[in-house]
Amino acid sequence: MILIILGDKYKLNKIELNQIQKKYSPNHISLENKSTEQIIKELSKLCKNQKYKLIILNTKANIPDELIKYLTSLELKGIKFLTIEHFLEKYLGKVYIPRDGSNIDFLDQIKSYKQKQLLIKRIIDFSISIPLGIISMPIMLYAAYRIKKESPEGPVIFKQKRIGLNGKEFVCYKFRSMVPDAEKGKPKFASKDDPRVFKWGAFMRKTRIDELPQLWNVIKGDMHLIGPRPERKYWIDIFEKNIPYYNLRHIVKPGITGWAQVCYPYGANEEDAYQKLLYDLYYIKNWSFWLEMKTIFKTILVMFGKKGI
Template sequence: MSKNKTFSYNVAAPKSYAHRLRSKTAISKEVLIVTSYDYFLEKKGLALLLGRYQEIILVPRTVDDDYLMNQTVKPLIEQYDKIHLVTNPQYDSRYHVIYELVVKNNKSIRISTVYDFCENTLKKIYVPDDLEEENPYLPLHLSFDGNVRLLKKIIDFVISIILLLGSLPLWVISALRIRQESSGPVFYQQVRTGLNRATFNCIKFRSMRTDAEANGAVFSKKKDSRVFKYGALMRLTRIDELPQLLNIFRGEISLIGPRPERPVFIESFEEVIPYYNLRHGVKPGITGYAQVMYPYGTGVYDARHKLMFDLYYIKHWSLALEMQIIIRTAVVVFTRKGR
């Protein structure tokens, strides 16, 4: 149990009992009860909620419901006058039991679906863990309309020109350092998937040894032993991404959008992550909402959480959101909180 905002908790590993998180800085005396939380909540989301609710109870799916309700949920209901219940009514019927407990104790309750809660509070779209489970609020196709595409093209061109001219010294320095520290080409090209699943060669400054994938495609990771010294600095400051400005001028990617992924990884993700194909309805980007909202990670668990943010960006695009992502990316670069 955590007593304040500082906590260490793996939401990907549900236990046989509910977890309680408490906050000393909440702006509300309301208790938040979340059922089936393990597929959409992560550490940053929990930190956000701990600033709003005095206590949070996380109810895993694999539980002894009798014990859970009588030993965990019921005592909480008796302590608080206001309860906010977040549940998935299509796939989790336990909200009926919680609702009845609240009514019996004459407490105030508001109920949110997991779809509304994710979208309105956590600013991401709910993506279930199971391919059989659906989100009824997601269309079969997501894309930008003509006005948005035109505005993004203008933003891409103007900012890319500024970045290219302003970063020319870094191109020269990077070329020299790469040549000095690692034999091989300065640039690295890798096949990525773009708009409508079209593939293109994504251009970057090479940050790894030339034999980095001698045994096949693998995810990069923090403190990757394949990265040479200056390559690590480039990855930390995102300098290695600068050549992707050329991809923007070619019309293959945008400045902001879902991260362009490799076809081999997309195939595996689409086999297990619902709605993963929806991210191909827009051009990928050098940076994006998922990159600034979610920490660097690899694998299916991280890909699902990043997809939630990508889908929110596409569905709720605005000029304000675009500028927010640009500013957040600049903060990441200048504070060296890259990969």
């Protein structure tokens, strides 16, 4: 099955390309300095002898009428075309936000949860968090023992202020996975194979065991089980200056795990924060009970597959 991408408005990253290649054979056609005739000729060549094709319009420029007519004629042959915005949402589970903030069409669709949705989420929060807290108590006790054994000088529980609903701060709890005073001076992102992380701490981060104390945050009402991950004010202030609409993720409570966490690796820079925002806003926009269950299921796969970073 062939996927044809027309233009360069949105650059697909490695994660997206790997996901696409599981189902499609992607091909790219640049539109720069090409006539409509040249573009149609390249499309015709790629569309020959293929059982299924999907064409993605990935350009800021207006599509010439002649090219639109050609694409419409291809639809009669079973060859579909759609915009990059619709492709990202339908096939990759994320919304599209241009880095220059020029597109605001999606804004009226990003809203906080309705009362019925909030009720369902709180039922899910309590029905999973309380039993999970009880069942995981032996794991948490063992985690505390290993932390004190490998890094005896610091506390077992790491407390840090994070930004939650409506931009308000709350105290977030985690099992400490780094050496004491890991951040000296300016805060910095955790990275893969971070030297500040001790051996058991690395295992906890990969399996998400370090997040278990946040079940108390969920019960208290600071967080949901599922939602955008809470971030520190230091990083929020930077991201809100540089990433369009980053503040929109604060119209809902944060979560222990979330759609961005199960779809994208651990964030290590501003580009990762931008990519995670696309997933977070997709989750808020398309929230449903089934998306909640899908996120929980994917989280379990991450935990037992140790795919976390």
